[in-house]
Amino acid sequence: MIKKVLAIGMLAMLGNAYAAAPSDELILKFMEVSNVKRSLDSMRTNADTTLRNNFLQTLQYQQLNDKQKKIAEEASDKAVKVQQEYLSYDSIVKMVLPLYRKTFTKEELQAAINFYSSSAGRSINQKMPELSTESMKLTSELNKKVMTQYQQIARDAAERIKATQ
The missing domain is CATH 1.20.5 (Single alpha-helices involved in coiled-coils or other helix-helix interfaces)
Incomplete structure (x- = not known):
């Protein structure tokens, strides 16, 4: 009898947890009002600059002749392009949607949206x-x-x- 009650209770809790999971639309709305895209764009710009500088430093750019510098610059541009593909907003959104679903409930995200939509937020x-x-x-x-x-x-x-x- 106790096993049945526990099983029913667990199923009810799972049902509530599933029902409270936020939709992709709600997650995207939260990301919009909390300026996630602006933050990611800023981070990506910094990451691009850092990668380019590190790449050129690794290739000892300052000690290269003009022809070698051109090759190093082309290589660093290719590396930055690869990074941009992986760090594009759409790529990151695809990766983080499951994390948001797992971490936040529908109610929590709605409360955050309400806050970030307010003048104080x-x-x-x-x-x-x-x-x-x-x-x-x-x-x-x-x-x-x-x-x-x-x-x-x-x-x-x-x-x-x-x-x-």
Whole structure:
């Protein structure tokens, strides 16, 4: 008897969970009002620049002659194009739709849509890119301080290791 009650309860919970799963339309609406596309476009632009710079640095661009530089630039452009295909908005949406469905209920997304559609939500959304930029600057400054300490620790350790030989 208890097994039957538990089984019925579990089925009811599964039914409720399934019924509460958000539709793709609702997820896309949330992504629209929360400016996900703008954020992804900005991230992709930064990722493209970083990839291009890293690619050219790896190929020791500054030390190449003009003909070699052209080849390096063409190669970096190809690499960026591949990245853009994988990081296009449509590609990312296809990847994240299941994550949104798994993570959020219909009610949660609707509440978020309501918030981001409000004047307060729109105001916060407009300020987020600036907040992100400033946060990245702080993180970069912190990393510089920490990196200096890490490098000093490594130098000290190298000296101590060398002294034991």
